[in-house]
Amino acid sequence: xxxxxxxxxxxxxxxxxxxxxxxxxxxxxxxxxxxxxxxxxxxxxxxxxxxxxxxxxxxxxxxxxxxxxxxxxxxxxxxxxxxxxxxxxxxxxxxxxxxxxxxxxxxxxxxxxxxxxxxxxxxxxxxxxxxxxxxxxxxxxxxxxxxxxxxxxxxxxxxxxxxxxxxxxxxxxx
Amino acid sequence: xxxxxxxxxxxxxxxxxxxxxxxxxxxxxxxxxxxxxxxxxxxxxxxxxxxxxxxxxxxxxxxxxxxxxxxxxxxxxxxxxxxxxxxxxxxxxxxxxxxxxxxxxxxxxxxxxxxxxxxxxxxxxxxxxxxxxxxxxxxxxxxxxxxxxxxxxxxxxxxxxxxxxxxxxxxxxxxxxxxxxxxxxxxxxxxxxxxxxxxx
Numbered sequence: 332x333x334x335x336x337x338x339x340x341x342x343x344x345x346x347x348x349x350x351x352x353x354x355x356x357x358x359x360x361x362x363x364x365x366x367x368x369x370x371x372x373x374x375x376x377x378x379x380x381x382x383x384x385x386x387x388x389x390x391x392x393x394x395x396x397x398x399x400x401x402x403x404x405x406x407x408x409x410x411x412x413x414x415x416x417x418x419x420x421x422x423x424x425x426x427x428x429x430x431x432x433x434x435x436x437x438x439x440x441x442x443x444x445x446x447x448x449x450x451x452x453x454x455x456x457x458x459x460x461x462x463x464x465x466x467x468x469x470x471x472x473x474x475x476x477x478x479x480x481x482x483x484x485x486x487x488x489x490x491x492x493x494x495x496x497x498x499x500x501x502x503x504x505x
Numbered sequence: 506x507x508x509x510x511x512x513x514x515x516x517x518x519x520x521x522x523x524x525x526x527x528x529x530x531x532x533x534x535x536x537x538x539x540x541x542x543x544x545x546x547x548x549x550x551x552x553x554x555x556x557x558x559x560x561x562x563x564x565x566x567x568x569x570x571x572x573x574x575x576x577x578x579x580x581x582x583x584x585x586x587x588x589x590x591x592x593x594x595x596x597x598x599x600x601x602x603x604x605x606x607x608x609x610x611x612x613x614x615x616x617x618x619x620x621x622x623x624x625x626x627x628x629x630x631x632x633x634x635x636x637x638x639x640x641x642x643x644x645x646x647x648x649x650x651x652x653x654x655x656x657x658x659x660x661x662x663x664x665x666x667x668x669x670x671x672x673x674x675x676x677x678x679x680x681x682x683x684x685x686x687x688x689x690x691x692x693x694x695x696x697x698x699x700x701x702x703x704x705x
Contacts, residue, residue: 379515381692424696 334436335361336446341409346451349416353450357434359405366439367404369395373433374412376452380426389415419453510699513660514692519685522563524660527652534565537644538572544641546602546629551637552646555685558633559606561646566604573601573629581607597626608632648684653677656684657691666699 338357347353353374359367374390390412396402421428431449438444517523528534541548552558559580570576577595595603603623608616616638623630632640650673657673668676668691676694680686 379511379517381516381689384517384520424693 332361333442334359334367334438334444336434336436336444338432338434338446338448340432340448340450343450346420346454347414348453349414351414352411353414353432354409354411355432355448356407356409358407359436362405362438364403364405365396367396368437368439369393370404370408370437371435372410373435374414374430375433376418376420376428376430378426378428380423382426387418414452417453419455420451421455422457424457510664512692512695513662513664514657514688514695518660519688521559524560524656526557526561526564527655529647532644534568537561538565538568540641540643541629541631544643546631547623547640548631548643549608549638549640550631550633550644550646551635551642552633553635553683555680555683555687556646556648557684558646561644562604562606562633569602569604569631575599576602576604578604579606581605581610595622597622597628600628602629602631604631606633609634609636609638648682650674650677653684653687666695668694668698 336357336359339355341354341356344351355372357370357372359370370393372390372392372394373388375386375388377386378384390410392410394404394408396404399406418428420430429449430452431447433445433447435446436444511518526534528537550558550561562578566576566578575596577600579595597603603619605611605619611619619630622628630640631643632638654670654673657668658670661667672694673687673691676687676690677684680690
């Protein structure tokens, strides 16, 4: 039988900020006492998209059966970590940066089971066509540029566009 | 649809090793390795760009490693002309089998030395290439539109956003039957479909 992993992020937020405390608890059921060799809990980020993948581990904890007084790793266990300032969660078109809490249970018979709980760090808005600003007032368009604007969405001289606000919003809880 | 769900055509789901190699009817990894064995562990996997050669290697490597625990694998990156540029050189005396992915990118001299080293050490040599380089051909990758449609269907299993079979065929055709590039195109199309206000 596969172990049943119950993992919960305590006091969940729509998005966390760097310096926030991330707390969670997990419990394993549906397997007998002594059947679990170890449990690993990781808070990590990873990239996803079209290019090469990357990941970084922020928090890692491995608990072994012999570490437990009664040898029972199934019991409710709480973990916590202070989240870093970066990298922030990002839902881009080509690249996405995602954060999650990952728990892996290793059984004595060699099998393992994985469970992930995603969360968001920061509030970075993805770039969209709507973030491209209109040309400034008073800008004189030549006939050539005007024709380009009429037939193509990309002007020959890109106008200034405000960058998306990627800085964490202090105190901006859900 | 939530933008946080994974794109089924992201690299993590389509890279060599993440996706199973689809053998044509009547063939299998075991039969391929049997052919390699009968050719004294010398052979080439031939196929055009993005046709699945690296994916096929990822499929058979675990079986080969059981036979050759010290197997050496080298993936030749663009512009790399010698094996010395790899993180470590193969130990021809102990490897048992050397696998070179992208063999024809190596210089003539490096290829000559590799063959000489393999012969002198009775070491097997399996390579991938776009055109034959003179080894016994043990497999030729030959993707078809039907195969790409099947892969796309499997990758999208359960997704509320779907790329149609016609769109898959179009992506494949537009990229000169290069599955890798077609997957990239399908990635873009999937993103556009689920978040139409955003562009790449």
